[in-house]
Amino acid sequence: MKTLLQNKNVITISRILFAAVFLFSAVLKIYDPVSFLKTVNNYNLLPLTYINLFVIIIPWIEFVSGLLLLFNFYPKENSAILLSLLFLFTVAVLTAISRGIDIDCGCFGNFFLQGTNWLKIFENVILFLIGYHTFHNAPVFVKNKTKNNR
Amino acid sequence: MSKIRIIILLLVAAAMGIIYNLFSVNGIDFFPSRAGVLSEQYRTENKQDSGKWSYNPDKIAWHPVRTDQAYYVYEHNLAKFIDPRDEWDFKDMHIKKAINIPLYKFSMIKNIVLSSLKKKDLIIVYCEDNTCDDGKSLCDSLVKYKFKNVFLYKGGLDEWTFADYPVERTNK
Numbered sequence: 001m002k003t004l005l006q007n008k009n010v011i012t013i014s015r016i017l018f019a020a021v022f023l024f025s026a027v028l029k030i031y032d033p034v035s036f037l038k039t040v041n042n043y044n045l046l047p048l049t050y051i052n053l054f055v056i057i058i059p060w061i062e063f064v065s066g067l068l069l070l071f072n073f074y075p076k077e078n079s080a081i082l083l084s085l086l087f088l089f090t091v092a093v094l095t096a097i098s099r100g101i102d103i104d105c106g107c108f109g110n111f112f113l114q115g116t117n118w119l120k121i122f123e124n125v126i127l128f129l130i131g132y133h134t135f136h137n138a139p140v141f142v143k144n145k146t147k148n149n150r
Numbered sequence: 151m152s153k154i155r156i157i158i159l160l161l162v163a164a165a166m167g168i169i170y171n172l173f174s175v176n177g178i179d180f181f182p183s184r185a186g187v188l189s190e191q192y193r194t195e196n197k198q199d200s201g202k203w204s205y206n207p208d209k210i211a212w213h214p215v216r217t218d219q220a221y222y223v224y225e226h227n228l229a230k231f232i233d234p235r236d237e238w239d240f241k242d243m244h245i246k247k248a249i250n251i252p253l254y255k256f257s258m259i260k261n262i263v264l265s266s267l268k269k270k271d272l273i274i275v276y277c278e279d280n281t282c283d284d285g286k287s288l289c290d291s292l293v294k295y296k297f298k299n300v301f302l303y304k305g306g307l308d309e310w311t312f313a314d315y316p317v318e319r320t321n322k
Contacts, residue, residue: 030170031176032176033171033176033177033178034176034178037178049181052178052179052180052181053180053181055178056167056168056171056178056180057163057164057167057168058167059167060163060164060166060167060170061159061160061163061164061167063163063166064159064162064163064166065159065163068159074155074159077152077155077156077159078159080156081156081159081160
């Protein structure tokens with residue numbers, strides 16, 4: 001199992017999969033910011049003053065990091081950023097579940113309407129494992145040389 | 151893993167987001183307009199219904215507003231109060247600092263109205279009480295002219311005076 005997980009092709013597939021999910025999600029949010037704004041507002045987590053800035057900036061962080069990770073550019077840093085975002089999103093969904101609010105999770109804009117439920121948490125955990133696999137096996141770039149940190 | 155690189159990546163992404171939003175046709179305001187104040191109050195008081203009146207800056211429609219909400223924006227000088235009744239009723243009594251735009255004259259004076267108000271102004275239209283349809287009609291007209299933050303204070307002057315909030319008389 002360990003050998004399989006450290007197989008170069010498996011690492012590449014998990015990196016591409018992890019990046020593609022975020023890239024796809026980012027494009028949908030950038031395309032329709034108003035839907036994303038409504039979703040973020042429905043979570044009742046952020047102060048209203050900062051919701052718009054959040055909606056403007058977060059999809060672009062997903063987009064830039066997703067794109068760079070897809071092309072294996074600074075994979076360690078970009079996968080760390082995406083893992084942090086995934087963690088934040090999962091916490092948001094968990095708080096919605098704990099407060100009994102059943103809303104669209106807003107994960108993929110209006111393209112896929114997914115609720116805030118335990119299935120979503122399960123999906124996020126799977127994605128988190130794929131992301132962690134990418135992060136753990138990503139090479140570190142040091143002054144024009146690439147070192148493998150394993 | 152370099153923390154500096156992470157910070158640079160985040161800053162670059164944020165800058166791209168801001169620039170894109172500035173020039174995109176789908177761009178949104180960087181900060182919510184003053185209508186958000188009402189939405190903020192509403193959603194904290196009615197958490198279960200939060201989805202029913204979510205703040206959407208691009209949605210062109212009017213919303214109802216309660217006495218406490220109307221007074222909140224009045225007290226903080228956040229909104230323009232518009233009275234659609236005729237001049238005589240207006241002179242007899244109106245909410246302090248309200249503007250009189252008689253509904254029957256709207257088509258004649260619409261150019262003056264449109265030039266004196268900004269599309270993003272928070273506008274609260276009120277009438278005598280909740281049986282008066284002039285308020286609703288004026289809201290519909292304002293919405294038709296693309297005013298984005300139009301609210302109807304259904305309780306109107308009746309509820310306002312009952313709550314002992316400031317009114318004005320400009321008679322004689």
